[in-house]
Amino acid sequence: MSEIGSCSNDLNVSIVQLLNDFCYTASATPSIYRVDDCLRNTNEKAYDPMFISIGPLHRGKSNLEAMELHKMRYLKQLLGDSTSVDIYVDAIRNLEQSAREFYAQEIGLDADQFVKMLLLDGIFIIEFLCEYRLVDGGEVKMDGNPIFGSLYVVSQLLRDLMLFENQIPMSIVEALFRLSNKDDKKEFKDLIWPLTGYSRGDVPNDANARHLLGLVHSVKCFSFAQLRSHEKCWTQKNINSATDLREAGIVIKKKPWVMGKDCSWLDITFKKRTLYIPELMITDETESWFKNMIAYEFYLPISIPKYVSDYLFFLHCLMSSSKDAEVLRRCGVISSWLGGDARVYEVIDRLGTHVFNWRYFSYGGVFESINDHCGSKWNRLRANLKNSGPVISFIASVALRLL
Structure with a gap:
């Protein structure tokens, strides 16, 4: 019993010594870390x-x-x-x-x-x-x-x-x-x-x-930060893929550049069943650039919005397969120097895999509007009829317009 007590005392002394030797100050605020x-x-x-x-x-x-x-x-x-x-x-x-x-x-x-x-x-x-x-x-x-x-x-x-x-x-x-x-x-x-x-x-x-x-x-x-500065803080949600959104009656279009105005590459909007997304050009350097921007945001204080991470999370939601990459390419939203749609999907999948949820989400309002649209019974009916065949779809669309 005394031997056990002796070991316990030695441990206590060792921990006390470690605490005495340990020096920690919270005054320094590092900016660069080894990437996690x-x-x-x-x-x-x-x-x-x-x-x-x-x-x-x-x-x-x-x-x-x-x-x-x-x-x-x-x-x-x-x-x-x-x-x-x-x-x-x-x-x-x-x-x-x-x-x-x-x-x-x-x-x-x-x-x-x-x-x-x-x-x-x-x-x-x-x-x-x-x-x-x-x-x-x-x-x-x-x-x-x-x-x-x-x-x-x-x-x-x-x-x-x-x-x-x-x-x-x-x-x-x-x-x-x-x-x-x-x-x-x-x-x-x-x-x-x-x-x-x-x-x-x-x-x-x-x-x-x-x-x-x-x-x-x-x-x-x-x-983009200026555009979002007046908006309320949104929590992060989720939306369906580009293919699913199109089947729900949502049109995806490339957001046009307006002469004399700064059309931010991050500025994604949803209006009248149309999702407007600025064009993203994917090159050999794209993945490295985005990953290091995400790493930079990863170590920012939690209260600061993470615009690039939110953007990649948005794209990751839209692109769940190479078929979605094809949809976005045909809409003019994605252009690539990498090759086929499968390569584009692989890049976006890697970029979005470890994007973390934050207290503030830049596209919460857009997500909410999209989900409200998809949740509407009329929009669900329109989407179901659209997928039921060309003849039935035509008859149903006429009937819906009459109603």
């Missing part, structure tokens, strides 16, 4: 960089080493004849502690290594986007350019800059940009249009974020 396994399992490669490491989480991988030379090249290009980097290093040293708190896990780099990494990565982001603007404007030729001589490399670099685990603090990028920018009227936001698809003038002034992915997310969702 529940998200990563459907397509792990969607979160891993192909060409460049930004930040510490993928630093040192052998397949990314080649781009380290271009980071040095861009730094030398920025400095020009001057070899002094003092002002840049000093600016980052002043932000080092807050930059470490930016990451959820402890970063195993000493002060000099950490500052050097932030300097090279931040300068690469700025100089790459500046050079993109010059190439696009015809001021720099693509032929012979170490990076822009290959459209594939440029495409993959743009993809890698949008990875959730491949980020550094926006405060670092902004500080370096202010030091390197000779035109005080320009802002870093003026450079991000290759990542948003919007022209430079379309970036909202209040689009702020803690890193580049968050900034692009803010810009891409801004107009």
Whole structure:
């Protein structure tokens, strides 16, 4: 009995010692985490960089080493004849502690290594986007350019800059940009249009974020957030697939772009038995882009709307088979560079598999209207008669109109 008591006392002492050694502070608010396994399992490669490491989480991988030379090249290009980097290093040293708190896990780099990494990565982001603007404007030729001589490399670099685990603090990028920018009227936001698809003038002034992915997310969702800001909070429900909705008498149409108005890619509406959905172009980069946007939203506070996750949940409800993908393609809602409808369905299925339910659902009103329509006895009767054969359907439709 005494032996058992002795073991118990040892355990108590051990736990007390652990508690004394444990130090926890809730003051730091990380922005970047390792992507959770529940998200990563459907397509792990969607979160891993192909060409460049930004930040510490993928630093040192052998397949990314080649781009380290271009980071040095861009730094030398920025400095020009001057070899002094003092002002840049000093600016980052002043932000080092807050930059470490930016990451959820402890970063195993000493002060000099950490500052050097932030300097090279931040300068690469700025100089790459500046050079993109010059190439696009015809001021720099693509032929012979170490990076822009290959459209594939440029495409993959743009993809890698949008990875959730491949980020550094926006405060670092902004500080370096202010030091390197000779035109005080320009802002870093003026450079991000290759990542948003919007022209430079379309970036909202209040689009702020803690890193580049968050900034692009803010810009891409801004107009939709403005539309939804006056609506009540809806809870998440469900709707039937595109095939079932058509059988219930609902027409699915591509939402037209209106000249002079910002038709948000997220703005799905339902009016007079018609579901209007903006066209979605699916390419090789689509899955990675959406998955990293979902990962970003996954770690946001629960009170903040998750617009991209809600959008993918909507598409996932509509597309329960390749037949639904075909329906949406024929309606002009989905266009694809991937190949057949089965490939499109597989992408949407993976994207929607681990989209989590949130307190607020952006399309709750649309779902409610659709379900009200499908639940109407007249609409159910119309749908049943429509599927009963062309002759009976014609006679029934005339009878319904007379009634």
